[in-house]
Amino acid sequence: QVQLVESGGGLVQAGGSLRLSCAASGTVFTVATVGWYRQAPGKQRELVATVASGGSTVYADSVKGRFTISRDNTKKTTYLQMNSLKPEDTGVYYCKVRRPWPVAEYWGQGTQVTVSS
Secondary structure, eight states, X not given: OOOEEEEOOEEEETTOOEEXXXXXXXXXXXXXXXXXXXXXXXXXXXXXXXXXXXXXXXXXXXXXXXXXXXXXXXXXXXXXXEOSOOGGGOEEEEXXXXXXXXXEEEXXXXXXXXXXX
16 A cells, blocks of 8 residues: 655745655555646646656646656655746645556645645
8 A cells, every 4th residue: 555645735926936745655656657636626637747667757738847747766755846836836736656567546635736826
């Protein structure tokens, strides 16, 4: 079983920065793809960014050039550095760990990010 604990959310003005962290328990982190997703009020949850076990990354078009995902396997932690934040980045941000085999997904409890204009 994997438990995820997110931190780093908060209220920030447009143009500001935040850094989210997601710490994982268990032993699957080093082989898993980890990612950040967000859900704005009244909208579906959407992909923000992922980083595979080998380090390759994927970003949503809306955050390219502003957000950076990274991982530290020794700490079993993934980070999301968010710069040049916009009001449309507001939402609950969730961390997800995807174990490749047998396939399983684990979600964190979410952390609120609010960007004021």
